[in-house]
Amino acid sequence: MMPGAGSRRAVALHLAVIAVLFALNFILPEYHRGIFSRVMVLAVFAMGYNILFGYTGLLSLGHAMFFAAGLYGAGLPLYHLGWGVPESFVVGLACGVVLSAAVGVLALRTTGVAFMIVTMMFSQVFYLATLYFTTYTRGEEGLVLPQAARRVELGGVALDLTNPASRYMIALAMFSIVLLATLALVRAPFGRTLVAIRENEERMRMLGYDVFRAKLSAVILSGLFCAASGAAYALLFGYVGSGFASIQYSILPLLWVLLGGAATTLGPLIGTLFMFYVIDITSAYTSAYLLLVGVALILLILFFPRGLLGSIRERWLPWLP
Amino acid sequence: MTDRRNVSSIIRNPISRRSALKGLAATAAIGTAPGFVRYSQAQSSAPIKIGFQAHRTGIGASYGRWYERTTAAAVKLINEAGGINGRPIEIITEDDGTDAARGAEVIEKFANQHKTDIVYGTLFSHVVVGSAPAAGELKMPYYVVSEGYHVASGKMNRWVLQPGITDVKAQTRSVAPWITSNVGKKITMIYPDYAFGHDHRDFFAPAAVEQGGEVIAQIPIPPTETSFTRYFPQIPADTDVIYHVMVGPAVLTFVKELGEFYGGSGPALFGFIDSLEAVDINSPGLEFLEGSHFWEGMPRYLQEGASEAEIAYRDAVGLDENGASVNDPKDVSTNAHSFGCWETLYVIKAAMEAADYKGPEDRAKLIEATEAMTEFAEGKEHPQGDKVFNGKIHQCFGHQNISVVENQKLKVVHRTSIEDGMYEPEADYTTQTL
Numbered sequence: 001m002m003p004g005a006g007s008r009r010a011v012a013l014h015l016a017v018i019a020v021l022f023a024l025n026f027i028l029p030e031y032h033r034g035i036f037s038r039v040m041v042l043a044v045f046a047m048g049y050n051i052l053f054g055y056t057g058l059l060s061l062g063h064a065m066f067f068a069a070g071l072y073g074a075g076l077p078l079y080h081l082g083w084g085v086p087e088s089f090v091v092g093l094a095c096g097v098v099l100s101a102a103v104g105v106l107a108l109r110t111t112g113v114a115f116m117i118v119t120m121m122f123s124q125v126f127y128l129a130t131l132y133f134t135t136y137t138r139g140e141e142g143l144v145l146p147q148a149a150r151r152v153e154l155g156g157v158a159l160d161l162t163n164p165a166s167r168y169m170i171a172l173a174m175f176s177i178v179l180l181a182t183l184a185l186v187r188a189p190f191g192r193t194l195v196a197i198r199e200n201e202e203r204m205r206m207l208g209y210d211v212f213r214a215k216l217s218a219v220i221l222s223g224l225f226c227a228a229s230g231a232a233y234a235l236l237f238g239y240v241g242s243g244f245a246s247i248q249y250s251i252l253p254l255l256w257v258l259l260g261g262a263a264t265t266l267g268p269l270i271g272t273l274f275m276f277y278v279i280d281i282t283s284a285y286t287s288a289y290l291l292l293v294g295v296a297l298i299l300l301i302l303f304f305p306r307g308l309l310g311s312i313r314e315r316w317l318p319w320l321p
Numbered sequence: 322m323t324d325r326r327n328v329s330s331i332i333r334n335p336i337s338r339r340s341a342l343k344g345l346a347a348t349a350a351i352g353t354a355p356g357f358v359r360y361s362q363a364q365s366s367a368p369i370k371i372g373f374q375a376h377r378t379g380i381g382a383s384y385g386r387w388y389e390r391t392t393a394a395a396v397k398l399i400n401e402a403g404g405i406n407g408r409p410i411e412i413i414t415e416d417d418g419t420d421a422a423r424g425a426e427v428i429e430k431f432a433n434q435h436k437t438d439i440v441y442g443t444l445f446s447h448v449v450v451g452s453a454p455a456a457g458e459l460k461m462p463y464y465v466v467s468e469g470y471h472v473a474s475g476k477m478n479r480w481v482l483q484p485g486i487t488d489v490k491a492q493t494r495s496v497a498p499w500i501t502s503n504v505g506k507k508i509t510m511i512y513p514d515y516a517f518g519h520d521h522r523d524f525f526a527p528a529a530v531e532q533g534g535e536v537i538a539q540i541p542i543p544p545t546e547t548s549f550t551r552y553f554p555q556i557p558a559d560t561d562v563i564y565h566v567m568v569g570p571a572v573l574t575f576v577k578e579l580g581e582f583y584g585g586s587g588p589a590l591f592g593f594i595d596s597l598e599a600v601d602i603n604s605p606g607l608e609f610l611e612g613s614h615f616w617e618g619m620p621r622y623l624q625e626g627a628s629e630a631e632i633a634y635r636d637a638v639g640l641d642e643n644g645a646s647v648n649d650p651k652d653v654s655t656n657a658h659s660f661g662c663w664e665t666l667y668v669i670k671a672a673m674e675a676a677d678y679k680g681p682e683d684r685a686k687l688i689e690a691t692e693a694m695t696e697f698a699e700g701k702e703h704p705q706g707d708k709v710f711n712g713k714i715h716q717c718f719g720h721q722n723i724s725v726v727e728n729q730k731l732k733v734v735h736r737t738s739i740e741d742g743m744y745e746p747e748a749d750y751t752t753q754t755l
Contacts, residue, residue, distance in 0.1 A: 031433035038426065124545075131515040131544055139516035141446040141469065142421060144453050144476055162458045238454030241421050241447055242515075280426075283416050287377040 007187070010321045014183055017266060018176045025168045035280070037168045039273050040175040041232050042252075046260070046268030047178050048225025049253035054263035055186060056218040057198030059112075061250050062103070062119030065126035066223040068245035069095040070230025075240035076136065078150075079143050085152040085161065089231050096227020097220055099126075104219030108212060111201075123250055130242035142241025150238060167236050174232055175269075178225055182265050185221075186321055194218055195263070226253075259300060261310030265321045270308050368411035369404070369673070371396075371666075372431030374442030374452065379419025383599035384444045387659040388466065389414065390646075394637040395663040405673045410666075413437055421451025428455035428463070438681060439464065441665060444658060446471055446517065453477040460755070462687055464669055466661035468492070468618070470520055473716035475748020479755060482691055482715040485665030486618065486658065487708075489517075491742030493525035495721040496591070496616050499735050501534035504589045504614065505561020508534055511552070512566045514541035521566045521593075542567065542575075549575045553582045560588040565596070572596045573606055580609025589613065594621070594724075594731075598655040601645075603729045610726045614734070617722040619660040619705045620644075621653075622731050634663060634704035643730070660705045667702035668694070668710075685755040691715075692751055709739055713749040718742050 024036060045067050052058045073095030077083040083091070107118045131139040150161040159166050185191045193214050197204050205211050234240050243249075252275075253268075260271025278296055282289035304311040313320040373392055376385030392412060400409045413435050417424040424443065431437040432455075439462040443449060446469035453471075456463035457478035464482050465472065470490045472483040487495075500508070508529055512518030518541060526536045537557050542549060549571075556563065567575045579590075590613035602610065620627075621644030623635065638654075639647045646652035668691065676683055676690035692712030699707040708719040718739050724731040 029433070031430055034429045034433060035426070128543065128545070134516045134519045138450075139519070141471065141516040142450045144450055144478070147454065147457055147478065162454075237425060238458075239421060239425065239451045241451060243421050243447060243451075280430075283418075287416060289416075290378065 007319075009319055010183065013320075014179060014265065017269075018172070018179070021172050021175070025165065025172070030164065033164060033168055035276060036273075037164070037171045037236070039269070039276050040171040041229055041236065042256070042276075043269040043272045044175055044178045044232070045226050045229035046253045046256040046272050047182055047265075048222045048229065050257045050262065050264075050268050051182065051185070051194075051225065052218055052222040053254065053257055054267070055191060055198065056194045056215060058215065058218070059116050059254075060119040061116045061247070061254070062107075062121075062123030063222070063226055063253055064245050064247065064249035065103070065123040066096050066100055066226035067230040067233075067249055067253075068126060068130065068242075069099045069223070070227030070232075071234045071240055071244050072130065072137065072230075073227065074231035075143060075145055075234040078145055078235070079240070080136065082149070085150065085235055089235060092231025092234070093224060093227050096223045096230070100220045100223020100227075101216070104216045104223075108215050108219065120247070120250065123245070123247070127242060127245040127247070130245050137240070137242060140242050142239055142243070145234060145238040145240065147238065150235060161236050162238070170236060171232065174228060178228065179265060179269075183321055186265060190214070190217070255297075257307070259297070259307055261307030261313070264307070264309040264313060267307055267309040274308070366408055368409045369406075369678075370411050370413055370435065370437040371669070372427075372435055372437035372440040372442075373412050373414040374417050374424060374427050374431075374440055374448070375414050376419045376443060376445065376448070377414075377416035379417075381419035381443075381445045381448075384655045384658060385416075385419075387599070387655040388442070388444065388662050391638050391659040391662040392666065394639070395666045398637060399666065399670055405670045406678060417443055417448050417452075419445050419448060421447045424448035424452040425455040428452045428459065428461060432459040432461050436681075438678070439669065439684070439687070441465075441669065443467065449481070450477070453481050456480045460684060462684055462691075464665050466658070466665050468658060468661070470524070473711075473714040473746070473748070475714065475750065477715075477750075479688060479750045479753040482688070484668040484691060484694070484697075484710055484715070484717045485663075486661030486717070487719050487721070487742060488716055489520050490524045490744060491716075491718055492593075492616060492618075492721055493521055494528040494744060495737040495742035496723060497525060497528035497534065498532045498741060499723055499737065500562060500564070500591055501529055501532040503735075504591060506534045507557075507559055507561040508536050508564050509538040509540065509556050509560040509562075509588070510536055510564045511540045511542065511556075513568060514543050517568065518542075518566060521564075525564065547571055547574065548578065550578045550582060553579065556588070562589045562591050565590065565592045567596050573600070573604065576609060577606035580606070583609075585609075591615070594618075594657045598657060599653050601651065601653050602726060602731065608729075611729065613726055615724050615726070615731060616657075617724050617731065617733070618657040620722055620724060620731065620733050621656045624733050628699070628704065630699065630701045630704040633701055634660070638663070664697070664703050664705060664708075668697065671702075688755060706736075707739070709743075711746055713751055714746045715750055
């Protein structure tokens with residue numbers, strides 16, 4: 001396989017996925033369109049996680065804080081200060097960048113299991129802070145962002161974020177940008193540097209690379225994507241609550257990425273979608289659906305140890321990015 | 322499926338005169354058969370679909386179990402009595418996992434997949450608050466049995482109502498006069514350091530002061546705490562009564578350690594039964610609760626002099642005299658809250674009848690009909706007692722029970738008046754467009 005051909009195929013595949021998702025807006029029944037809107041937003045969270053876990057090899061158990069930084073960063077100014085949607089979204093992104101930079105500087109002094117624990121502890125601090133400042137956050141109960149405030153004027157056109165079609169298209173736009181950015185990243189020298197660090201950090205250091213700087217950049221980029229997802233979730237779905245900062249939301253992106261395939265650009269989407277539908281379908285039949293989810297995960301690990309797309313790449317499509 | 326096959330076979334095969342005659346005869350025969358009467362009235366007698374958002378899993382599962390049982394019992398009775406506007410109720414249950422995000426998804430599923438007429442459920446505040454935006458966007462009437470102040474606060478939207486259970490602000494205000502008059506005036510509050518606990522702190526403390534009491538200490542407990550002894554030295558020595566509202570699995574440890582700390586003496590205790598819903602009062606470690614007082618929305622134990630309506634309600638739900646399942650004495654109910662499901666369903670029935678509800682196109686009329694309600698009389702529809710409903714804040718007000726633990730059972734010693742819990746409304750949902 002010529003690298004050029006594989007590269008073209010990869011780009012074509014990603015554009016095709018975006019085109020299919022665009023078409024689904026007009027095809028999917030209403031309920032499933034709503035699910036896809038949520039899944040695309042959450043897949044951005046998973047893609048952010050994938051940058052760090054899949055490509056850089058850093059296992060974090062604290063990414064809920066980056067998602068929640070975006071969620072609260074966007075939600076609180078809109079709720080308390082009456083800020084508009086674009087400004088609130090930018091604040092959400094800024095919160096993610098600042099928090100990930102601060103956490104990265106401190107947590108990257110550790111590696112392996114210690115990194116996992118340190119990120120988890122930071123995330124717990126963030127979670128408890130959302131509970132502690134209940135006066136502003138309403139803690140675990142959360143805040144409803146008023147429907148009337150979730151509108152944006154773009155070039156004289158009013159966009160209602162509570163409209164299902166607008167919501168789908170905004171989710172798709174953000175998903176597409178992050179997906180293509182991830183694709184560009186992993187094909188760029190910086191992406192290859194991250195993969196090389198994952199494979200052999202010492203060798204990269206000996207070759208003269210500034211490993212800390214590369215890893216910190218990865219943490220910040222990962223935090224930015226996760227915060228974008230959190231901010232979009234708040235603004236599109238109108239709810240901000242500390243449940244999104246809990247440990248569960250640190251484990252979920254790990255699960256989605258593992259399911260879809262770590263270090264694959266489309267794996268996070270596949271994993272998020274798969275997990276969403278497994279829960280949605282099985283919960284209709286039994287209250288023990290988490291047991292079925294567990295069995296499905298075990299089967300996947302047995303037969304697709306590198307996740308769905310990871311295993312497909314390994315066996316059949318080596319050009320998949 | 323059968324209908325579709327018949328249609329397609331008719332399209333495939335041209336109709337001959339003989340088959341047309343056969344068809345006419347068959348149509349006439351079917352038309353006169355009893356079963357067809359039901360079919361021809363399908364539009365008017367089709368079930369009213371109520372989406373039931375239930376805590377089947379997650380931290381609220383024990384509540385969810387009893388919410389489901391109470392719902393099933395009420396729906397059975399309503400259907401036996403002719404349903405709503407001559408139509409039976411069909412309950413479609415979805416598990417919200419006691420999770421805010423899933424709660425919102427479930428609302429969308431009810432609206433867009435199950436096509437339910439309305440949604441009803443659930444207890445935990447975060448699920449209600451998380452679901453409210455979806456209910457508002459989809460213009461889906463969402464009747465909750467949550468007891469949080471979130472509905473009455475005006476922070477939800479016009480599609481969210483709580484007509485079957487009182488809210489925490491009213492509950493704390495109701496019990497304050499009795500505590501200060503009968504238990505003691507110097508009060509120390511111990512509460513979880515998050516929104517649920519903060520609501521108690523913010524609503525009870527001013528109410529107690531209004532009644533001549535004094536909150537001499539407030540001790541918030543971080544939510545991750547599993548041992549509580551180190552907080553007890555903060556309780557002032559001159560405390561008359563400890564007001565506690567710990568919830569979750571740690572509550573048994575909390576009570577046990579409090580008992581060990583005071584060793585049989587110490588201040589009186591007043592708690593909310595939320596701490597011990599679905600938990601047997603006779604559980605080991607809870608002996609220390611003997612003589613302490615609890616708020617109950619509806620009494621767990623069958624009380625002397627219980628009304629016929631209450632007895633009928635308990636029988637229908639399947640509660641024994643200790644408030645456990647008649648099938649399993651260890652399966653203790655959440656009766657202080659789950660009665661709200663029963664009453665809410667009867668409010669929905671009354672509102673749908675008042676609005677002459679026919680289908681989703683009448684959802685706005687249904688909201689307006691509910692808002693127009695002012696009082697619910699005590700009786701089989703409202704076995705917990707009569708209530709006042711404020712349509713502007715979508716919230717009902719009712720009586721509260723204060724019970725003492727006596728011989729390891731809860732005995733009601735005081736029933737508050739509705740007025741005890743009334744407060745000035747802070748919102749008016751009726752100004753919002755439907």
